[in-house]
Amino acid sequence: MTTKEAVMASLNTIAVPGIPRSVVEMNLVRDIAINDHRVDVKLAAAAINKDTQDALKSQIEQMWGRLDGVTSIGVTFEEIGPIEVNNITNVIAIMSGKGGVGKSLVSGLTAIALRRQGFSVGILDADITGPSIPKMFGLNKIPEGSDNGFLPVISKTGIEVMSLNLLLPDENEAVIWRGPVIGKAIAQFWEEVLWGQLDYLIIDLPPGTADAPLTVLQRLPVAGIIIVSSPQDLATMIVKKAVSMAKLMNKTIIGVVENMSYLYVREIDKKIELFGSSKGQEMARAAGAPLIAQIPIDPELARLCDQGDIESYSSQDIERLGKFIAKTELNFPEGSLECKSCGNKCSH
Numbered sequence: 148m149t150t151k152e153a154v155m156a157s158l159n160t161i162a163v164p165g166i167p168r169s170v171v172e173m174n175l176v177r178d179i180a181i182n183d184h185r186v187d188v189k190l191a192a193a194a195i196n197k198d199t200q201d202a203l204k205s206q207i208e209q210m211w212g213r214l215d216g217v218t219s220i221g222v223t224f225e226e227i228g229p230i231e232v233n234n235i236t237n238v239i240a241i242m243s244g245k246g247g248v249g250k251s252l253v254s255g256l257t258a259i260a261l262r263r264q265g266f267s268v269g270i271l272d273a274d275i276t277g278p279s280i281p282k283m284f285g286l287n288k289i290p291e292g293s294d295n296g297f298l299p300v301i302s303k304t305g306i307e308v309m310s311l312n313l314l315l316p317d318e319n320e321a322v323i324w325r326g327p328v329i330g331k332a333i334a335q336f337w338e339e340v341l342w343g344q345l346d347y348l349i350i351d352l353p354p355g356t357a358d359a360p361l362t363v364l365q366r367l368p369v370a371g372i373i374i375v376s377s378p379q380d381l382a383t384m385i386v387k388k389a390v391s392m393a394k395l396m397n398k399t400i401i402g403v404v405e406n407m408s409y410l411y412v413r414e415i416d417k418k419i420e421l422f423g424s425s426k427g428q429e430m431a432r433a434a435g436a437p438l439i440a441q442i443p444i445d446p447e448l449a450r451l452c453d454q455g456d457i458e459s460y461s462s463q464d465i466e467r468l469g470k471f472i473a474k475t476e477l478n479f480p481e482g483s484l485e486c487k488s489c490g491n492k493c494s495h
Contacts (some may be wrong), residue, residue, distance in 0.1 A: 285455025
């Protein structure tokens with residue numbers, strides 16, 4: 148006779164239509180009951196619309212032939228929201244007090260580096276008024292969903308992405324919103340997007356220390372922050388404000404990334420510091436955290452971002468970044484309790 152483990156293994160081969168991740172990876176399986184020769188499976192509806200539910204039901208009902216002693220399978224859906232389903236192990240915010248230093252670039256490269264380590268990864272683009280993640284990843288698909296929420300859009304290498312730019316009728320449309328509305332949109336991306344089971348969720352924060360970063364640091368269970376800076380004195384001064392904010396809110400800074408650190412000219416084998424000498428170690432001392440990467444100005448990286456193919460980029464700096472984060476132990480902050488209803492670490 149079949150077992151729940153065998154049923155779960157079979158369910159892990161059933162992909163959610165539109166997402167190359169299984170119902171198990173999306174954490175949709177709520178219950179499995181085995182009685183005689185019948186198996187009953189209960190799935191969370193979450194952001195799954197009726198057509199997708201019907202497609203999943205049909206696929207699962209046909210699994211019976213793969214399970215020992217099973218002659219029929221029943222499938223039902225439980226109407227619960229994504230926040231009750233999501234199970235995210237580590238939430239990392241990419242932060243800087245200044246715009247233009249490359250937070251979105253570092254967010255994207257961090258997600259790519261972790262994905263190459265074999266982890267399941269998502270990116271929540273919280274830079275509501277200046278979203279650039281979809282452009283770098285070449286994403287323009289409108290997210291699917293239901294009345295309960297949205298499904299993320301999946302990148303070429305399997306990174307889940309949600310950004311306001313994916314929801315706009317025109318990616319060039321300006322988002323002219325006041326702070327409270329922006330904060331509400333960020334909260335919705337956390338609560339109403341079906342992220343499923345993720346090892347890491349990377350949050351690309353907007354610049355500054357105002358409403359949007361405050362919403363993320365207060366409402367989301369951020370386990371660690373990566374501070375992004377650049378060599379200019381002005382950038383260093385302003386980024387230190389973000390460091391102060393993180394410390395005031397008792398958030399762990401796990402490392403500092405200096406972007407645009409230098410330009411390497413291969414023909415003469417020389418590094419040219421276009422924006423002055425590195426301030427990376429100075430920022431690391433201010434943050435009380437290690438300098439984990441110095442990303443150069445690389446025309447190839449710029450070209451790939453413009454072409455929406457950032458996932459094709461590789462360098463030793465990015466590889467080291469992924470390995471550093473992967474070996475860093477992150478703890479959910481106090482107040483991020485396990486829900487008694489779903490057993491997941493949530494911010495309810």
